[in-house]
Amino acid sequence: MLINPESSRELSDCSARAVSISKRFRVGATLDPQWARVTIVTHGDDRTIEQIVKQCERLARVREVQDVTTSPHIERDMALITVNAEPGAQRQEVLSLVGVFRAKVVDISHTQMIVEASGNKEKVEAFIELLRPIGIHEITRGGRIAIGRLVV
Secondary structure, eight states, X not given: OEEXXXXXXXXXXXHXXXXXXXXXXXXXXXXXXXXXXXXXXXXXXXXXXXXXXXXXHTSTTEEEOOOGGGSOEEXXXXXXXEEXXXXXXXXXXXXXXXXXXXXXXXXXXXXEEEEEEEESHHHHHXXXXXXXXXXXXXXXXXXXXEEEOOOO
């Protein structure tokens, strides 16, 4: 959904009317500073999704609403994870997992690493589960975002 950045109150009103919307909104900048892209993650049957789309379209400062679940799209989740990484075998194990999952090391100390993982929800969760036995200290999840695929 493309919405005027000053419309957060209207968005809250929309979510209050649509019972099935989980409170998972992601708001990000677009190329045009007058508009922000809002990703809403929700669950429901076709009728419920259609109702949510219609309610959002009625908002005064909404330019466009797209239901990407019905068309080809790219969806990503992101997590920053602080994990044990003692020098030696433990650090090598973390680095091996980072390589397999195409994650990134974004910070490192003598005993820990902060790694960034992005991809679909299942990939990020699998990465986290494989890091658990090594010792996770903290996880910050960014939530899912989506965009329609390009037409070729």
